[in-house]
Amino acid sequence: MYRYGPLAPLDWAENCDAELRRQNNLWNRPVRVYDGTDMRAEWALTARRLRRMALAFDKKAITGLDCAAAVVAIKASERRATLTGANAPPSHLVTIMHQQVSEEQPTSTQKMLDAIRRLRGETDDGQGL
Numbered sequence: 637m638y639r640y641g642p643l644a645p646l647d648w649a650e651n652c653d654a655e656l657r658r659q660n661n662l663w664n665r666p667v668r669v670y671d672g673t674d675m676r677a678e679w680a681l682t683a684r685r686l687r688r689m690a691l692a693f694d695k696k697a698i699t700g701l702d703c704a705a706a707v708v709a710i711k712a713s714e715r716r717a718t719l720t721g722a723n724a725p726p727s728h729l730v731t732i733m734h735q736q737v738s739e740e741q742p743t744s745t746q747k748m749l750d751a752i753r754r755l756r757g758e759t760d761d762g763q764g765l
């Protein structure tokens with residue numbers, strides 16, 4: 637009776653298992669990135685680091701009157717605000733809320749339908765001429 641397929645490894649050591657685990661993690665890592673849990677954890681860690689950095693340089697800037705430390709503290713604070721969404725730019729929704737809608741101006745769809753009706757010879761009530 638013959639066996640087909642790969643043979644059992646001859647010199648299988650502990651480092652071979654470790655290498656296979658590393659390769660498995662490498663190839664399966666992108667799947668976990670798209671899950672979002674790793675990304676949220678990374679953002680949380682980054683926000684904490686930026687906060688610690690801002691606090692440390694802020695203290696140094698105040699106690700030592702160090703302008704460079706103040707700049708670093710402000711930059712770290714700005715980046716943390718951007719990361720957490722605290723200084724998001726105004727979106728188009730704000731513009732739409734303040735924009736007044738005029739009933740007098742027809743929409744592009746209405747203009748197109750009017751042109752089609754004129755070409756077909758229809759009146760406003762949908763009847764022909």
